[in-house]
Amino acid sequence: MKSEICRTPDKEERSLLRQVLDKIANHCRARSLFILHYCTGCGAIELPPVITSRFDSERLGIQPMVTPRQADILLITGYLSIKTLKRVILTYEQMAAPKYVIGMGSCTINGGMYWQSYATIKRLLEYIPVDMYMAGCMPRPEAMQQGFLQLMDNIDNGNANCWKDYYYNYDEYLGHQQALFGPDWHTPTDVIAEARHYQLFGEKTIGDHTALLAKFASKYVTKTIPNHIVGVN
Amino acid sequence: MSTPLPEILDSTLQNIPNLTFTVQDRHRLRIELHRDRLPALLELLKGRAGYLHLSAISCVDWPDTDEFELVYHLWSYEVKTLISAHIHIPKNPGRYISVYDIYTPAAFFERDIHEMFGVYFEGALDMEPFILTEWYGPPPMLKSFSSVDYVKETFKWQEYSPDWLKDIEEKGGQVVE
Numbered sequence: 023m024k025s026e027i028c029r030t031p032d033k034e035e036r037s038l039l040r041q042v043l044d045k046i047a048n049h050c051r052a053r054s055l056f057i058l059h060y061c062t063g064c065g066a067i068e069l070p071p072v073i074t075s076r077f078d079s080e081r082l083g084i085q086p087m088v089t090p091r092q093a094d095i096l097l098i099t100g101y102l103s104i105k106t107l108k109r110v111i112l113t114y115e116q117m118a119a120p121k122y123v124i125g126m127g128s129c130t131i132n133g134g135m136y137w138q139s140y141a142t143i144k145r146l147l148e149y150i151p152v153d154m155y156m157a158g159c160m161p162r163p164e165a166m167q168q169g170f171l172q173l174m175d176n177i178d179n180g181n182a183n184c185w186k187d188y189y190y191n192y193d194e195y196l197g198h199q200q201a202l203f204g205p206d207w208h209t210p211t212d213v214i215a216e217a218r219h220y221q222l223f224g225e226k227t228i229g230d231h232t233a234l235l236a237k238f239a240s241k242y243v244t245k246t247i248p249n250h251i252v253g254v255n
Numbered sequence: 256m257s258t259p260l261p262e263i264l265d266s267t268l269q270n271i272p273n274l275t276f277t278v279q280d281r282h283r284l285r286i287e288l289h290r291d292r293l294p295a296l297l298e299l300l301k302g303r304a305g306y307l308h309l310s311a312i313s314c315v316d317w318p319d320t321d322e323f324e325l326v327y328h329l330w331s332y333e334v335k336t337l338i339s340a341h342i343h344i345p346k347n348p349g350r351y352i353s354v355y356d357i358y359t360p361a362a363f364f365e366r367d368i369h370e371m372f373g374v375y376f377e378g379a380l381d382m383e384p385f386i387l388t389e390w391y392g393p394p395p396m397l398k399s400f401s402s403v404d405y406v407k408e409t410f411k412w413q414e415y416s417p418d419w420l421k422d423i424e425e426k427g428g429q430v431v432e
Contacts, residue, residue, distance in 0.1 A: 104389045132413040133406075140395050140402045141387070144410040203389060 044180065051120070052177040055094045055170075056087035060113060063100015065126045065160050072163045084170055090116040095173075096150075100160070101129035101142045104202050107149060111199060114150050115211035119220060121185045122153045122173060127160050134159060148198040151184035189213065189222035193229035205234045260284075261334045267304045271296050283337050290325075290342040290351065297327065297340070297357045305333040309354075312364035314372045318398040321346050323374060327354070344374070353379035371396035 061069065072079050073086055087093040090113045102110060114123065125146045128134035133144035146152055153176070156169040176182040188195060192213050200207050214232065217223040260268070260278070268274060268286070274296070276286045288296060300306040308330040315324040322343040329338045344351050353376040354361045362380040369375060369382050373394035376382065384390070393400050420430060 105386075108389065132415070133410070138403045138406055140392070140400075140405050140409075141390075144406070145413055148411070204391070 048180050049178055051094075052174040053083040055082075055084045055122075055174070055177075056092060057084060057095045057097050058090055058093035058113065058117070059086045059088050060090075060096070060110075061099045062102055062106050062110070063127065063129060065097075065099025068126075068160050068163055068166060069097075069099065072166050077163045077167055079167065079170060082167070082170055082174065090114075091118060093117055094121060096121065096123045097126060098123065098130050098146055099126045101127075101134060101136045101139075102146065103141050104143060105141075107143050108203060111150060112209055112211075115209050115213060119185050120177075120182070122177070122182055123150055123184065124169065124173065125152045125155045126166070127156070127158060129159075131155055131157065143202070149195060151187040151195075153182050153184045186220075186222050189217035189220060189227060190224040191226045192217060193226050193231050196235065197229075197231040200231055200234065208235050261336075263304050264334065264336070267299045270299055282335055284339070286338060286340045288340065288342060290344055293327070293340060293342050294352065294354060294357065297329070297354055300329055300338065301357060304331065306331045306338060308332065309358035309360050309364075310337075312361060312368060314368045314374060314396075316346075316372060316396065316398045323349065323372060325351065325368075325374075348375075349373055350375045350377060352377050355380050370394065373397065 057073075069086075071077055073084075079085070084095075090096075094117075096110070096114055096117060098110065114121070123146075125131060129136060129142070130146040130152070133139075133142060136142045137144065143149065154169060154173050156165055158165055161169070173182060196207075196213075214223070214228060217227050264284075268276060271288060271292050274286060274288045274292065276284055279285055286296070297309075306329040309327065310330050311326075311328045313326045313328070315326070317324060320343075322345055325342050325344060327340040327342075329340065330336075331338075349372075351374060353365055355365065355376075355378065363385075365376040365379045366381055366383070366385045369379070370385050370387055371394055387395070392405065395402065423429070
């Protein structure tokens with residue numbers, strides 16, 4: 023006899039069930055966020071009052087965390103030199119999904135007051151997907167609190183999905199990275215394999231730029247991309 | 256010269272020919288000399304006058320002349336005086352000798368100047384990239400290098416057209432750069 027409880031749900035029902043589970047997960051997730059304790063530029067000086075007793079972000083469930091693998095939020099607190107960007111990308115790829123990137127200050131939006139510097143990048147979103155910007159030079163702690171609340175709302179409503187974009191459009195992000203670091207740039211993380219694992223492998227995950235990755239593949243890259251997928255001989 | 260030099264410094268400086276100096280302050284002395292004489296001056300200042308601390312080497316790229324100016328800043332803990340020794344080297348080929356054998360901290364300064372200005376120091380400890388490890392362009396501190404042009408060629412900009420700006424533009428206004 024077919025049990026009522028153990029029946030296999032049909033596709034529509036299953037997706038509905040998953041939607042409910044996702045909603046519950048997102049609701050919980052939004053109330054327990056860890057910021058990676060990694061600061062660049064001048065914005066770092068605004069963080070201590072936000073985190074500690076003055077503005078106390080802990081009451082929102084937001085705390086600093088020391089390792090990228092245990093953090094949810096990567097806070098880019100100001101200008102990024104090309105050299106730092108390399109480290110930021112390495113850090114970002116180590117973080118476990120779902121992960122959220124906040125660009126703080128004008129520098130991450132358009133270069134800010136360092137717009138004419140040869141050594142800093144201008145638009146952070148070319149290199150890693152950015153969930154939210156906090157404009158200002160620097161934004162006050164109140165603005166940061168407001169931003170955190172907005173991010174919590176976005177996560178709760180299921181709108182903070184930029185991390186998926188990194189997998190869907192990995193080729194484009196990698197292309198921008200290669201333009202700065204040279205064609206042999208690669209990270210120890212096999213992003214393409216991760217994209218397959220998360221079932222986020224899209225049409226733009228691989229392309230001309232990831233083909234270069236296969237060409238210069240280091241020992242860290244577990245699987246080279248077959249030529250018939252890349253389309254090169 | 257209003258303030259007389261300490262005796263030990265005066266006798267030391269007399270050993271170097273074609274040397275001009277100006278006492279700028281009680282604690283500051285500016286020396287200009289020919290580039291060939293600089294290592295001898297540094298040896299004497301360190302060995303006899305107690306100038307143990309090479310606090311910096313700075314480089315100036317003068318746009319109108321074909322020369323780099325190198326400034327060696329030396330500090331004495333005994334007479335409490337900062338000496339800046341100025342020399343000029345031709346931009347082409349832009350080579351000079353390292354003073355690493357006299358002052359070991361010179362290694363960092365020379366490496367930095369090599370990176371930022373392209374001056375090669377013969378006999379230096381290390382001339383590999385120091386800060387600009389991700390840089391493949393010309394030495395960026397040269398006056399001939401335009402940072403703005405480089406940025407305009409290399410980077411794209413965020414589009415900026417908020418609604419309130421559209422309203423202003425409709426009325427004939429604009430954002431002044």
